[in-house]
Structure formats: structure tokens, C-alpha cells
Amino acid sequence: xxxxxxxxxxxxxxxxxxxxxxxxxxxxxxxxxxxxxxxxxxxxxxxxxxxxxxxxxxxxxxxxxxxxxxxxxxxxxxxxxxxxxxxxxxxxxxxxxxxxxxxxxxxxxxxxxxxxxxxxxxxxxxxxxxxxxxxxxxxxxxxxxxxxxxxxxxxxxxxxxxxxxxxxxxxxxxxxxxxxxxxxxxxxxxxxxxxxxxxxxxxxxxxxxxxxxxxxxxxxxxxxxxxxxxxxxxxxxxxxxxxxxxxxxxxxxxxxxxxxxxxxxxxxxxxxxxxxxxxxxxxxxxxxxxxxxxxxxxxxxxxxxxxxxxxxxxxxxxxxxxxxxxxxxxxxxxxxxxxxxxxxxxxxxxxxxxxxxxxxxxxxxxxxxxxxxxxxxxxxxxxxxxxxxxx
Numbered sequence: 020x021x022x023x024x025x026x027x028x029x030x031x032x033x034x035x036x037x038x039x040x041x042x043x044x045x046x047x048x049x050x051x052x053x054x055x056x057x058x059x060x061x062x063x064x065x066x067x068x069x070x071x072x073x074x075x076x077x078x079x080x081x082x083x084x085x086x087x088x089x090x091x092x093x094x095x096x097x098x099x100x101x102x103x104x105x106x107x108x109x110x111x112x113x114x115x116x117x118x119x120x121x122x123x124x125x126x127x128x129x130x131x132x133x134x135x136x137x138x139x140x141x142x143x144x145x146x147x148x149x150x151x152x153x154x155x156x157x158x159x160x161x162x163x164x165x166x167x168x169x170x171x172x173x174x175x176x177x178x179x180x181x182x183x184x185x186x187x188x189x190x191x192x193x194x195x196x197x198x199x200x201x202x203x204x205x206x207x208x209x210x211x212x213x214x215x216x217x218x219x220x221x222x223x224x225x226x227x228x229x230x231x232x233x234x235x236x237x238x239x240x241x242x243x244x245x246x247x248x249x250x251x252x253x254x255x256x257x258x259x260x261x262x263x264x265x266x267x268x269x270x271x272x273x274x275x276x277x278x279x280x281x282x283x284x285x286x287x288x289x290x291x292x293x294x295x296x297x298x299x300x301x302x303x304x305x306x307x308x309x310x311x312x313x314x315x316x317x318x319x320x321x322x323x324x325x326x327x328x329x330x331x332x333x334x335x336x337x338x339x340x341x342x343x344x345x346x347x348x349x350x351x352x353x354x355x356x357x358x359x360x361x362x363x364x365x366x367x368x369x370x371x372x373x374x375x376x377x378x379x380x381x382x383x384x385x386x387x388x389x390x391x392x393x394x395x396x397x398x399x400x401x402x403x404x405x406x407x408x409x410x
Contacts, residue, residue, distance in 0.1 A: 020064050020130030022360040027059045039207055040153045042198050053394045058157050062381050062398040069168045073376040075134050075301050076124055076369045086291045087113055087282050099287040100347045108266045109279050117277035120178050126367040129358035133300040142276050142284035143250050145204045150380035154397035166400040168379040172211055174372035180215030183246055188217050189238055191224035192250040201250045224251045229261050248275045254322055286321045286350045305352040315354035320344035326390035
């Protein structure tokens with residue numbers, strides 16, 4: 020895996036905005052002096068490396084499903100700090116195999132050694148627009164005959180066609196996201212679903228109503244919601260006033276992602292993976308009770324997001340990140356530093372649609388932790404036709 024720098028397209032801001040990426044500047048002013056979408060940098064991987072990563076990603080996904088089955092059968096929900104009233108609904112959701120659509124593995128990989136799983140974003144993963152659309156059209160503009168690990172849009176359209184073709188699906192997001200990222204991701208997912216023959220409606224989840232007489236969820240026009248996609252974490256939904264109603268509705272109208280994904284969007288998953296698959300080459304040691312034998316480790320809140328409320332402990336230093344997570348408990352995972360490529364550290368976001376690997380997005384930072392100030396950069400497959408030097 021190699022990092023390359025080049026020239027940004029003239030008017031690149033206007034180009035990516037037209038493609039739906041409205042938040043292309045830094046999330047926080049002056050964050051590392053870079054825009055969020057930075058096409059002045061790209062990574063190159065080989066086709067053989069992509070094929071190897073596809074195998075890794077699909078194996079990790081199967082292992083995660085084995086963890087769900089194990090937790091349900093052994094009643095280990097308390098390891099995930101999930102309230103007891105949710106245990107039976109999650110069990111029923113898994114036994115029904117309520118359908119799932121997508122997820123994103125965050126991997127540490129230097130292109131040479133085994134990729135290591137950092138976490139699995141399996142309930143509300145974002146960066147869809149930049150992964151599926153912006154970097155693809157960047158490739159088409161700067162190297163149209165090259166290839167890219169990117170079948171995300173086609174696979175999402177096919178997944179929605181299989182799940183809900185010819186029906187109405189409401190795609191929801193939360194208005195509490197001030198950057199607008201969730202709204203754009205929900206709108207993009209609705210577009211992919213529409214390409215799969217789904218009748219898509221996009222609205223804030225705050226405008227979803229509960230009809231007490233009919234005991235159904237309704238949209239902002241009072242129409243019944245038969246199926247809903249939500250960029251709203253299940254742990255938030257379950258804790259809301261309408262949480263019990265939402266959970267009770269799942270046997271009739273399961274939402275995407277399904278209720279059983281609560282087990283895969285919780286970082287206790289990392290400890291259960293290590294317990295069930297010890298010494299697996301793509302896993303890092305991880306424990307719930309303490310760091311145990313780990314000399315260097317990262318303490319991650321079970322429900323944390325965007326690198327918040329974390330603690331990196333090494334013999335030489337302790338680094339804390341700000342945040343409001345952690346009351347739910349922590350997992351302690353071996354510290355495995357991201358590779359250093361000229362002072363920048365990439366993390367690979369490998370997408371899964373259904374049960375198959377679907378593409379790659381890369382974010383990079385100068386620090387040890389990838390957070391909401393890190394930049395997204397595109398990639399190319401190097402052994403495709405037409406791979407000369409970029410301008």
C-alpha cells in the first residue's frame with residue numbers, strides 16, 4: 020500500500036458538492052489544515068491485496084455473526100450492558116433473521132502484514148457518499164481506465180431490491196447532527212434503494228410519529244411507516260420515550276439495521292471475538308474486565324463514536340480523548356498503531372453489503388486516533404490498465 024500526492028481537480032469543491040458531498044471541508048476549523056475530502060492524496064493497492072482483503076472482511080463478518088449466535092444462545096447480553104428488557108426482543112430478531120443491509124469494518128493494515136480489526140460499525144456506519152460516489156467519480160476524472168475497490172452502490176441497490184422492491188421505505192436521520200452528514204448519508208441510501216426499485220422517502224427521525232389509536236409509526240404526513248431505515252443508533256432509540264413501541268414493532272415491520280445489530284455495534288464484540296477465536300491473525304487481544312497482560316492498550320467505551328472518550332496507554336505515555344461516553348463500560352484492546360506513511364496514518368474502512376465485501380474507504384490522520392477531524396482520501400488499484408503517474 021502506497022501513499023501518493025497529486026493535484027486537486029480545478030473546482031473540486033463544486034464537483035463533490037454536486038455529487039452530494041456537502042461537508043467536504045474540515046469538520047472543525049483548521050483541523051490539521053486539510054479539507055475533509057482531500058483528493059490531493061490517494062492510496063494505491065494491488066488487485067491481489069484487494070482480493071486478500073475481501074477474504075478477510077467476509078471471514079470477519081461470519082465470525083461476528085457467530086458471536087451474535089453465541090450471545091443469544093448463552094444469554095451473555097450483560098457483557099454488552101444491554102438492559103434486560105431487550106434480551107428477548109433481540110433474541111427474537113436474531114431467530115427471525117431480520118434482514119440486514121450493510122456495515123463497515125475499520126482495519127489497521129500496512130499492505131504487508133495481517134490486517135487487524137479495530138472495530139465494526141454495524142448499525143449506523145457513515146461515509147457512504149465519499150466511499151461510493153465521490154471517490155469513484157474522482158477516479159473517472161483523473162484515471163478513467165484504472166480500477167477501484169468499489170461495488171458499493173451496485174450492491175446496495177441490489178440488496179434493497181431483494182429486500183423491498185416495489186414497496187415504500189422511509190429513510191430517516193437525526194437532526195442533532197449539525198454537520199449534516201447523517202442527512203446526506205440517508206439521502207444517498209435512499210437513492211441507492213430507489214435504483215433498486217424501492218419507493219423512498221427521506222425525513223428526520225424526529226418527525227416520525229406514533230399513532231396511539233392504530234398503534235403504528237407514521238411519517239410526517241400521517242401515513243403508516245411499513246419499513247424504515249434509520250441513521251439513529253439502536254441504543255438511543257431504545258432509550259427514547261418511543262423505545263418500547265419501536266421494539267414491539269419489529270416483529271411486524273423490522274427496521275434496517277435490525278435489532279440484533281445492537282450486538283455488533285457494541286465494542287464488547289471485540290472481546291467476544293477474541294474469546295471465541297483466540298489468536299486469529301486478524302484480531303487483537305481484547306478484554307472486558309481489565310487490560311490483563313496487555314502492556315499497551317486502548318480503552319474504548321462500549322458505545323463510543325468518532326474516537327471520543329478513549330484512552331491510549333503505552334509504557335511511555337497515556338493519551339485521553341474528550342467525550343461523554345464510558346458510563347456503559349469499556350473494552351481493553353491491544354494497542355496496534357496505524358502504519359506511518361510520511362507522517363500520516365491511514366485507517367481502512369472496508370464495507371460489507373449483505374454478507375459480502377463491497378468496497379473500501381480510507382481516512383487518515385497525524386495522530387494515533389481517527390476522529391471526526393480526519394480526512395477521507397480516495398484510492399486506486401495499481402495493476403489496472405492505464406496506471407501511469409498522476410498529474
